[in-house]
Amino acid sequence: MQERIVTRFAPSPTGYLHVGGARTALFNWLWARHTGGTFILRIEDTDQKRNTPTAAQQVMDDLRWLGIQWDQGPEAGGDNGPYLQSQRRDIYDKYIKELLDKKKAYYCFETAEELDTLRKQAEAQKQGFVYRRPTEFPSTEDAEKARARGRPVTVRFAVPDESVMVQDIVRGVITFAAGEIGDFIIRKSDGFPTYNFACVVDDRLMNVTHIIRGQEHLNNTPGQQALWQALFSDEPLPKYAHMSVTVSDTGGKLSKRERPKALRTAIRHALSVAEGTMQDPAQAPPAKAGVDLDRLAEAGGIAREQLDSFVNGDTTPDMPIVGAMAQYLGVALPEINIVDFFKSGYLPEAMVNFLALLGWNPGDNREVMVLDELIEAFDLARLAKANSLFDRQKLLAFNTEHARLVPGETLLMHFKNYLEEVESPVACAEDQLLSRIVRLCEGARTLADIERKCRFLFLDNDEIEYDDKAVKKVLLKNDGLGVLAVVRDKLAVMNELTDQAIEDMLRSLAEEKQVGLGKVAQPLRVAICGTTISLPIFDSVEMLGKENALTRIDNTLRKFGTHIYEEKA
DSSP: EEEEOOOOEOOSSSSSHHHHHHHHHHHHHHHHHHHHHHHEEOOOOOTTTTTTTTTHHHHHHHHHHHHHHOOOOOBBEEETTOOOOOGGGGHHHHHHHHHHHHSSEEEEEEOOOHHHHHHHOOOHOOOOOOOOOOOOOOOOHHHHHHHTTTTTOOOEEOOOOOOSEEEETEEEEEEOTTTTOOOOOETTTOOOOOOHHHHHHHHHHHTTOOEEGGGGGGHHHHHHHHHHHHTTSSOOOOOEEEEEEEEEEEEEOOOTTHHHHHHHHHHHHHHHHHHHHHHHGSSSSOTTOOHHHHHHHHHHHHHHHHHHHHHTTTOOOOOOHHHHHHHHOOOOOOOOOOHHHHTTTHHHHHHHHHHHTTBBSSSSOOOOOOHHHHHHHGGGGOOOOOOOEEHHHHHHHHHHHHHHHHHHHHHHHHHHHHHHHTGGGGGGOOHHHHHHHHHTTTTTTHHHHHHHHHGGGSSOGGOOOHHHIIIIIIIISTTHHHHHHHHHHHHHOOOOOOOOHHHHHHHHHHHHSSSOOHHHHHHHHHHHHHOOOEEEOHHHHHOOHHHHHHHHHHHHHHHHHHOOOOOOO
């Protein structure tokens, strides 16, 4: 009888879902779907100090946005729960007791400071630190006495003194020599198990057959295998597949630290510009010069002391705080977490397609693929050893293509969800109007591009902000304001304000002045939108309406061409 495939994704709720974690979840989900198996979501929340209250829910929301639904796990249930490790302590205690009783684990009482001293001694001797196993294991009574004296009581696994061979689907056979792995902690002083212990117990009890994860976990595998064999020697080991590293297009491993790093650079840039110490402003992201740090801290919802610590490189605040401060500074941060890409207007179909090709390929020349094609083609045998590049330009191209491929109602749904997430004024529009806007923006790279093009329709007339470059290039050159005044007169006497009537009027004026259409259309666009980028100009005026269009033109003439406005008055 063929083995039923069971895969799992087991994130720690210490932050939002990083694209690397999303790729891990996707590969596990694709393999389960390809084989007709089961995909489990397990929350590894045993690190009580680093857990973020909202992170687990955000991870689940992000997975659902990508279309990755788990068969067992939180909010889905299943026969192998609970699926939060913090709720499984009695299970872990049972197996830790078994190891203690069999002398395969032992109590330890060193403080963090004492262990740090031992590590420094090993460094001074140019040796790797390996915990020295006691010749006689402490008893339960010894542990109770140590705890009563205020000593931290942990439990370490007595790693067998033998080599460990890891059979990996991607990397072949890797052998770890005897003595290379020191005895490691399996239960912390707070009573919670460590990651290396809990995941082994859970993988066995949840019948996981394949462990597909990042290359950075490879060094954890020999210790986990040794634990498995100590606890479940009669059961076959799961199959391992350690995926290649994804490299950022800015250099180095793609890391969640890129966002706070970019913000810190922007703050330092702003401060150095204000102090006149900036050597090369082109080397830093744009930010407000002379930023008020007290107000910046307030924008992030943190104390000034916390902000100072962050700017100095000592600490890093949570990602929502980083995002809030970046928004205050007007700095665009690189997208790293899945929610960042959602807020930047990417489609889940494009993200899934792009992530699937980071370290895997279908074996032919296909790149743009829909979900059913990915499921059908996915094979662990085609995982690559070489690092993959997170090419943001390629992701943009994928997003543009998937915006064309998805059904119109799906694209509308994505657009509405995006508008709600970013709290855009466009979110108030009816579906019929939004559908028209989406159609007019065919070829847009992101949903954010669509929102920027139509935002002017949903602002009050006095809320229009003029782009300086657009004003100088379009209105203040080549008699742009004079042309705009003529357009205003012609628009005022039009009885029927349809997109076709507006097009006829503007084309007729262009012929009359013997200039290209852009010379008459662009001044009008800047007047009603504030920029040179919008929906098609004929539709823009028609949707805005005659009264609003005339008001915005008058506001523009008054602001930038007082003499023209006074002459007309």
